[in-house]
Amino acid sequence: LLARRITRPVGQLAAAAATLAGGGRPPPVAAPEGGEVGELAAAFNAMVARLEEAERRRLAAERQAMAGRVAAAVAHEVRNPLSSVRMLVQMVHGRLAGEPGLARERGYAEVVLRELERVELVVQDLLDLARPRPLVRRPCDLGAVVEEVARLVGPHLAHRGIRLVREVEGDPHPLEADADRLKQALLNLLLNGAEAMAEGGEIRLAVRWPTGPRGRVAVAVRDHGPGVEPEEAEALFEPFRSGRPAGSGLGLAVSRQIARDHGGDLTLAPADGGGTIATLTLPVGGPSAAAAEAAP
Ligand SMILES: Nc1ncnc2c1ncn2[C@@H]1O[C@H](COP(=O)(O)OP(=O)(O)OP(=O)(O)O)[C@@H](O)[C@H]1O
Ligand SMILES: [Mg+2]
Structure with a gap:
């Protein structure tokens, strides 16, 4: 035995x-x-x-x-x-x-x-x-960034029968960020949402400010597409990983890089009730807050 x-x-x-x-x-x-x-x-x-x-x-x-x-x-x-x-x-x-x-x-x-x-x-x-370019951090009006991105993709979304609904929770905090790079990241997320919704529908773009003076602001893009498998979400961030015939597979890789350069992050998860939610977080406060968050 x-x-x-x-x-x-x-x-x-x-x-x-x-x-x-x-x-x-x-x-x-x-x-x-x-x-x-x-x-x-x-x-x-x-x-x-x-x-x-x-x-x-x-x-x-x-x-x-x-x-x-x-x-x-x-x-x-x-x-x-x-x-x-x-x-x-x-x-x-x-x-x-x-x-x-x-x-x-x-x-x-x-x-x-x-x-x-x-x-x-x-x-x-x-x-x-x-x-990768170094960030150009300046006091940043996140509301204006969202506004600009919505203006940019608006016609594209409308053409595909998609309504963009915007939402803000909490009070704005000071934010030091590279507005152009944030635009680039949010645009990628909105375009992904639109690609996922062949039938049209609604995309919700929500900005949630933290309650305390510190913490992170979250920008969430929620679509009603087919969603993502939680265990496969991480792989989608690799460059050239695309599920679309015409996709270059760069959007998520670059957008996460932008979020992390700011000391924040970008994640993808299935949303309650179907669809996907992409959440980009950024540390609020002055540059010292961002630097402290960026440190490993
Ligand atoms: N909101 C979403 N819903 C479902 N699948 C998604 C979503 N966002 C991304 N994906 C999947 O992740 C893949 C990678 O996305 P990513 O943005 O990196 O590249 P892409 O959209 O294919 O090309 P591009 O470089 O033009 O953005 C997509 O091809 C798609 O299969
Ligand atoms: Mg994309």
Whole structure:
């Protein structure tokens, strides 16, 4: 009996080691509590877990490096033509202002300019991932940031039959942040929400201020799309991880980077009653508060 209690786990260990050596992922080895064989099995299981973690990190680093190479190439080829297109459309738009009969055409030019703005943001995402820019922190009016983002995506959402509902809870606190980068992050979240809602519906954009003088303000974007699996949400933040044929898979990676650069964070979770809720948090207060939060 004693021999069987030892040889069974040892046999399992041998099989698991062989699987590992062959590049496979052995299931955890079950072994009796305590005793040398038990200890060996526990050590083996811990080693397998560490190897898996190292492999996951290596893949993430590889994706990041690839992002850098692709970004450098694409950004260069796209950004320059884009700015000439924008300049010319702006000129046409200006000319049309003096022509009362061409109001419709002027409207078209406005749509082109807005869409260009979005393309420029995607290119910016790509560049940011390749070589992150330092933040430019200034006293920031979060309400105005939300307003601006809503203005920017409004026509896009309306076109897809989506209503954007805004909500503010609590009283605003001072906030030191890089408004342009926050815009970029919120825009990504709203566009993801819109992508998830093929049938149209409602997206809720809520700003919740903390009650105390410190703490974090939360900006939550809640959609009514298919939702995300809690155990899969984390993987969606990896660069180039996209579930959409036309997606670049950069939005969440860049947006989380922006939140973390501010000493905050970005998470994705299934919402009560279906859909997804993306929550971006930022430390409130002056720069010292933000720096204290950013410290590990
Ligand atoms: N609100 C959401 N509901 C459901 N799935 C989502 C949501 N947000 C993100 N996802 C999933 O996560 C993936 C990654 O999102 P991410 O924003 O990083 O890239 P993307 O939207 O595919 O491309 P882009 O770089 O243009 O934003 C999406 O392709 C989608 O599958
Ligand atoms: Mg996206």
